[in-house]
Amino acid sequence: MAADNHSIFIIVPGFNEALVIRQTIETLFEKKYSVVVVDDASTDNTRKVLLGLPVYYIRHLSNLGQGAAIRTGMQLALKKNAEYIVTFDADGQHDVKDIEKMIAILQQEKADIIFGSRFLEGAATNVHRSRKIVLKTARLINYLASGILLSDANNGLRAMTREAALKMQITENRSSHNAQVQNLVKKYNLKYAECPVNISYSDYSKKKGLRNINSIRILYDLILYKIFR
Amino acid sequence: MIPIQIVLISAVVFIAFYMYLRLRSSLLDAVLIFLFCGVAVFFILFPDMTTKIAQWMGVKRGINLVFYSITVFFFFLILKLYSRMRRLENKFTEMIRENSLNKAEELSDKKS
Numbered sequence: 227m228a229a230d231n232h233s234i235f236i237i238v239p240g241f242n243e244a245l246v247i248r249q250t251i252e253t254l255f256e257k258k259y260s261v262v263v264v265d266d267a268s269t270d271n272t273r274k275v276l277l278g279l280p281v282y283y284i285r286h287l288s289n290l291g292q293g294a295a296i297r298t299g300m301q302l303a304l305k306k307n308a309e310y311i312v313t314f315d316a317d318g319q320h321d322v323k324d325i326e327k328m329i330a331i332l333q334q335e336k337a338d339i340i341f342g343s344r345f346l347e348g349a350a351t352n353v354h355r356s357r358k359i360v361l362k363t364a365r366l367i368n369y370l371a372s373g374i375l376l377s378d379a380n381n382g383l384r385a386m387t388r389e390a391a392l393k394m395q396i397t398e399n400r401s402s403h404n405a406q407v408q409n410l411v412k413k414y415n416l417k418y419a420e421c422p423v424n425i426s427y428s429d430y431s432k433k434k435g436l437r438n439i440n441s442i443r444i445l446y447d448l449i450l451y452k453i454f455r
Numbered sequence: 456m457i458p459i460q461i462v463l464i465s466a467v468v469f470i471a472f473y474m475y476l477r478l479r480s481s482l483l484d485a486v487l488i489f490l491f492c493g494v495a496v497f498f499i500l501f502p503d504m505t506t507k508i509a510q511w512m513g514v515k516r517g518i519n520l521v522f523y524s525i526t527v528f529f530f531f532l533i534l535k536l537y538s539r540m541r542r543l544e545n546k547f548t549e550m551i552r553e554n555s556l557n558k559a560e561e562l563s564d565k566k567s
Contacts, residue, residue, distance in 0.1 A: 264555075273562075280563040284555045290548055298552045302559055399548060454541055 231258045233310065234329060235303035238263050239295035240316035244270040246430055250318040251281060257322065259312075262302050264295040282306070293403025297396040304391060311391045315382035321424040328385035328421050338390040338416035339407075341376050342383030342423035349422035360441050371448055372408035376420060380404050380444075383423050390416055401440070402447035460499050467495045 236259045240247050247263070254261050261281040265272045267289040276283060284298055296313050303311050310329055314320055320342070328340040344351040345361075353361070361380060368379040380401070386394065393414045398406040411418050471492035478484045498505055498521075505517025514520045 276562050277565045278562065280561070282559055283562050284559045286551050286555050288547075288551055290551060294548050294552070298555055301552070302556055305556075397545060397548075399544070450537070450541075454538055 232260050233308060234312065234325070235260045235262055235299075235306070235308035235310070236312045236314050236325070237296055237299035237303060238314050238316050239266060239292050239299060240264065240268065240272060241266040241289060241292075241295075242268045242270045242272070243316040244268065244272045244275050246318050247272060247316045248275045248279070250314075250316055251276070251279060253322040254314070254325075255280070257326065259325070260303070260306070260308070262299045263316075264299040266290060266292070266295045291399035291403075292401060293396050293406070294399035296403065297394070300391050300394065304388065308391070309388055310385060311388070312385045313382060317428075317430065319425050319427060320383045321426070324383060324421065324423040325385065328383075328423075331419055331421055332385055332387055335419060336417065337387075337419045339384065339386040339411060339418045341378070341418065341420050342381040343376065343378035343420045344381060344423060344425040345377045346420055346422035349424060351425040352427055353425065354427070364441060364444070367445065367448065368405045368408055371405045371452055373412045374408045374418070376408065378420070379408070381423065381425075390414075398447065398451050400447050401444045402451050405448050406451065456500075463499045464496055467492055467499070 236254050238247070238251060238254075238261060240263060243250075251261055251263065261279075263272075263276060263281050263283050265283065265285040267286045273283060273285065282302060284302060286295065286298065299313075300311055310332060312325055312328065314325070324342060328342065331337060331340050343349060344353060361378065365376060365379040369375040384407070393416070394407060394410055396403045396406055396410075410416075471488050474488050475485055478488075502517065505521055507517075509515065509517045509520035512520065514523070
C-alpha cells in the first residue's frame with residue numbers, strides 16, 4: 227500500500243518551528259506521503275532547514291494564522307490531485323503511525339473526515355491536568371457553536387477525503403478554525419468519526435504550543451465568527 | 456453665546472467641512488453630513504430642547520438622552536467597522552494565499 231501513498235497529502239502548517247520541523251517531517255517520508263509545508267511567514271530559517279527534502283514548500287508573505295495556513299496547504303494539495311488530506315502539527319506532538327489508522331477508517335467506513343482525539347480509549351498522552359480542563363471546556367463550547375460533540379475539539383491531527391477537503395472553505399484564519407471545521411461538517415452533513423491518537427508533549431511543544439490563556443483569545447474569535455460569518 | 460458653544464460649534468463645523476472634503480463623492484453624503492451638522496449646532500445653541508425631547512420620551516434630563524443615543528450609535532459603528540475589517544482581512548488573506556501558491560516550490564532539488 228505504501229506505493230500509492232503519494233496521493234495522501236500531509237499538510238504541515240508551521241510558524242517559527244525551524245528547530246523541530248525537519249525532524250517532524252522526516253518521520254513522514256518512511257510511508258512515502260506527499261508533504262506540504264506551509265510556512266506562515268516565519269522569521270526563523272524554516273525554509274533553509276528543509277532544503278533538499280522532497281516537500282512542497284509554500285510561504286505566506288505575512289503571518290495569517292494556523293487556519294489560513296491549513297487552507298493554503300489544502301488548496302495546493304487539491305491542485306496536485308490529492309486523494310486524502312491530513313493536517314499534522316509541525317512541533318512533533320503527533321505520531322505518524324496514526325495517519326495510517328485514520329486513512330484506514332476513511333476507507334473502511336466510507337467516512338468523509340476523521341478527527342484525532344487524545345481522550346479516546348487507546349490514545350497515549352501526557353497532557354497536563356490544567357490543559358485537560360481547558361480542552362474539555364473547549365469541547366463543550368465547540369459543541370455549542372457547531373452542533374457536533376467531539377471528545378477532543380482542538381486536535382491538530384485530522385484526515386479527510388478529497389471531496390470533504392473541497393468543502394472545507396476555512397475562513398477563520400486563527401485557532402477558531404477548529405470550530406469552523408466542525409461547523410462545515412455539520413453544514414454539509416459530512417460523515418465523521420474520531421480516532422484515538424497519541425500526543426506527546428515535549429518541553430518544546432509545551433513552550434511553543436497554545437498556552438491555556440490563549441483559549442480566551444480563541445473563544446473571542448469564535449464569538450465574533452458566530453456573529454459575523 | 457457662551458464660550459463652550461463657540462468651541463463646540465467650531466469643532467462641528469470643522470469636522471463637517473473636513474468630511475465633506477474627503478467624501479464629496481456623492482450628493483447624499485454631503486446632505487447627510489450637513490444635516491447632522493445642522494442638528495448638532497441646533498442642540499448646542501438650544502440645549503434645553505434636548506431636555507424637552509428627553510422628557511417627552513420619559514428620560515429625566517437631556518444629557519442622559521444624548522448619552523444613551525451616543526452609546527447605541529457607537530455600538531452600531533463598532534459593529535460596522537468590525538465587519539468591514541473582517542472583509543478586508545479576508546481579501547488580504549486571499550491575496551497572500553494566491554501569492555504563496557504561485558510561488559510554491561519543491562525543495563528536493565535545492566541544496567542547502
